[in-house]
Amino acid sequence: MISQNARPEDLLPLTPAVFHILLALAGGEKHGYSISQEVNGLTGGQIKMGPGTLYGTIKRMLAAGLIEESDDRPDPALDDERRRYYRLTEWGRLVAGAEARRLDGLVRVAQARRVLEAD
Amino acid sequence: MRRAERFFRALLWLYPADHRRDYGPLMEQLFRDQYRDARRCRLGPARLWLRLLPDVILSAWREGRDSWRGKLMNSSLSGRVDKTTALVFLLPALAALLLFDPDVLQGEWIPYGLAALIGAGGCLLGRVGLIPRLEFWGGYTAGFLIFAFGFLVINIWSPAMNTGIRALQSGTIVNYRHALYVIVCLAALAILYRTARRSAALLRIALVVLTLNLGLWIALHNTPLDAPIIWQAAWMLGYSVTALFIAVMGVRILRRSGLPALVAVMAGLGALVTFFTIDEYQGAELTLMILLGVFVPLIVCPAWLLLTENWRVRKTGLLVIWALMLFGMGLVPFLIYRSSGVYLPKLNTFLFHLGYALPIWITLWLALNLYEREAPQPEAAAPV
Numbered sequence: 343m344i345s346q347n348a349r350p351e352d353l354l355p356l357t358p359a360v361f362h363i364l365l366a367l368a369g370g371e372k373h374g375y376s377i378s379q380e381v382n383g384l385t386g387g388q389i390k391m392g393p394g395t396l397y398g399t400i401k402r403m404l405a406a407g408l409i410e411e412s413d414d415r416p417d418p419a420l421d422d423e424r425r426r427y428y429r430l431t432e433w434g435r436l437v438a439g440a441e442a443r444r445l446d447g448l449v450r451v452a453q454a455r456r457v458l459e460a461d
Numbered sequence: 462m463r464r465a466e467r468f469f470r471a472l473l474w475l476y477p478a479d480h481r482r483d484y485g486p487l488m489e490q491l492f493r494d495q496y497r498d499a500r501r502c503r504l505g506p507a508r509l510w511l512r513l514l515p516d517v518i519l520s521a522w523r524e525g526r527d528s529w530r531g532k533l534m535n536s537s538l539s540g541r542v543d544k545t546t547a548l549v550f551l552l553p554a555l556a557a558l559l560l561f562d563p564d565v566l567q568g569e570w571i572p573y574g575l576a577a578l579i580g581a582g583g584c585l586l587g588r589v590g591l592i593p594r595l596e597f598w599g600g601y602t603a604g605f606l607i608f609a610f611g612f613l614v615i616n617i618w619s620p621a622m623n624t625g626i627r628a629l630q631s632g633t634i635v636n637y638r639h640a641l642y643v644i645v646c647l648a649a650l651a652i653l654y655r656t657a658r659r660s661a662a663l664l665r666i667a668l669v670v671l672t673l674n675l676g677l678w679i680a681l682h683n684t685p686l687d688a689p690i691i692w693q694a695a696w697m698l699g700y701s702v703t704a705l706f707i708a709v710m711g712v713r714i715l716r717r718s719g720l721p722a723l724v725a726v727m728a729g730l731g732a733l734v735t736f737f738t739i740d741e742y743q744g745a746e747l748t749l750m751i752l753l754g755v756f757v758p759l760i761v762c763p764a765w766l767l768l769t770e771n772w773r774v775r776k777t778g779l780l781v782i783w784a785l786m787l788f789g790m791g792l793v794p795f796l797i798y799r800s801s802g803v804y805l806p807k808l809n810t811f812l813f814h815l816g817y818a819l820p821i822w823i824t825l826w827l828a829l830n831l832y833e834r835e836a837p838q839p840e841a842a843a844p845v
Contacts, residue, residue: 374487375494392513393488393495394476394520401484426487 350433350440353406359399362389364408364430364438371412371429374400400428408434465496465506469513475521477528 356364366372366380378391391399403409412427430438452458469492473485492513499505 374491378491378495390512392516392520393491394513394516396491397484397488398480398520398524401480424486424490 350437353437354441354444356437356441357399358389359391359395360403360408361438361441362391363396363399363403364434364441367409367428367430368435368438371427373425373427375425377428403434404428407431408437466493472517472521475517476524479528480524 362381362384363377365384366377369380372380374393374396378396382390400409404411408431409428410431412429449458466489470489473481473488476485495509495513496506499509
């Protein structure tokens, strides 16, 4: 449930699982398996989401209004109709943007303090 | 692949029932996809399991915790259910107190106390949904299962409790304590009747009172005399499972037939062992009583009900179950007299019927109300 006065910043910082799923869905609606593949690809194989984490997180994101189930189905010939598709809500896009800006700010601090040069 | 899928499906029972219902098939589908990918390299399946097992355990714990918190929040919102939870927690403890008899226990009170604690804990955990698998059967029933297990433990641990049917004949103090226990349970039922909001909840409560009553009484008084431990265990198992089964039957009204059918088989085996045990140790007339009072109503009728989809037949079947049960139990004083020549004291007979007839008829009434409400209505014609 989203309160009318809620701000995206109120939900920050996001857990890595939530942020990765938001990023995965920013590229378009996806079902569970393609979300897990996308997250795997985005993180260079560092994060592999299991069914428990993925659907537990999706459940909480649905409840928070960050994502929603999509009724649009791809070509039935290409799709298994038992799959559920998810897409980003406008609220979810705002929250993802706020989290990205927060992380961007941290990266700038790291750059200013020459932490990144240690590599 | 199929074995791995079956194992993963079994792991899903670690999750709360609502989460399993909403996301179980999707999680299975994702597992199939990931397992198919993992099989492309030699150690892939092993690596996948190493990653999946902690994932399942941690996420199941998280979902269970959230489910529990949600229920507690709902409880605190209503203000009434908190009292119900407290009452359900207290019932086994109160029962233990009422049935406590140092003479019968002969100093072996530790296992008795442990069993009461196990039962109370089981009821509480089942009530708040912390036992995800047992939540499927209803928290109260889960509590009873653990409670029955506790009594099975003490019955094996403490053979001094096997006072047998002599306790009923002689009218020992345990019987009066039992009657008091029944009255307390009925009072609790009356309280819960006013506080519970749905008839399904009422039925569950009535059934747990009946089941606790039946299971406790039989566990304490009816174990075969001088029987070897293995027979006693079989007897307890038979009664515990059949009592559990009848509770499940009432609560779930035969909506699902997979696991209930399994329970029916287990109950049938237990009752079969019981049947021969009674024949060996307590004579043919008591065997008849058990056959009419327990075996037919608790095993044959439910099995018959499982096989039919007709609601009218089910309703009739429920009536037959309770009528036979009442009839069989009503034969007890008469058959005791026939088999041993001992009249039961009038008060004992009265308490006996109070202990069985009243909860049975209350439960029957609630069950029939639920049937009327939940019977499927004729479907409207679909729009063209």
